[in-house]
Amino acid sequence: MTEESVVPASRASLSRRTVLSAGAWSIPVVAAAVAVPLHAASVATGAINADGVVLTFPDANLGGSSELSLSGQITFSSATTAPTNVTVTFTWAGAGDNAGTDGIWVYAPDSTIDGWTFVQGAPNDGLYPAVILQTTVATGTTQVPVVSRRLGSTSNAIMYGEETPIGGFAAYDGAYTIRFSAPGYTDAEIVVPYTQVFPD
Structure with missing residues (x-):
């Protein structure tokens, strides 16, 4: 053909x-x-970066606990285009001798993250499965401070991961997971382990 x-x-x-x-x-x-x-249009158009957040353990000397304090800030990849609610969620997973614990103890009185409000959990010497705080930022925001304090001092811890009593000592091994979220942005999550060193 x-x-x-x-x-x-x-x-x-x-x-x-x-x-x-x-x-x-x-x-x-x-x-x-x-x-x-x-x-x-409903999918995240930006991202949250938590590289600027510093987590420290003020009581991390020998035999110390997983007490937590924060400093630094989170950063948005693009400025907010409207007032925006930002949430931070803390969870704790025990490890080793402390495996199976999943609560966070919040110190009282006056534990806070500057400019953030407790949504779940409270500064009342209580134990919670998760601790959540929230803040609202203005249009055009690119950074949000994450500075914790208790009794007016940034050197005081505000919370710690639940512990397991073992032979007269409390085992604190585990890890915090801290997730920052806001509508229109991809979440940022940081996981910070704590390994306890017992005195000899």
Whole structure:
């Protein structure tokens, strides 16, 4: 079969009905293409960076505990375009001799992160499965301070991971997971382990 005989045959097979049918199939394709950007609008357009957050253990001397204090700030990859709620969630997972513990003890009185409000957990010498704080930042914000204090001092711990009593000592081994989240931004999560050193 020559090339000249193939071309007219395939053109002849395109009837008016075939063309109309092809046109009908293109309508859902266009509709689907339009729907994607509408869905994408709810997806995070930026990210939170927690590299600037410093977690320290003020009582980390020999036999000390997983007491926690914070300093530094989180950073948004792009400035907020409206007032935005930012949340920080703390959880604790025990390890080693302290495996199976999952609570966080919050010191009282006056434990706080400057400018943040407790949503779950409270500075009342109580134990919580998770501790959550929240703040609202203004339009155009690129950084949010994360500075903890208790009794007015940034050197005092505000909380610690639940411990297990073992032979007259309390075992504190484990890790904090700290997650920062805000609408329109990908969460930032930092995991900081604590390994206790018992006195000889």
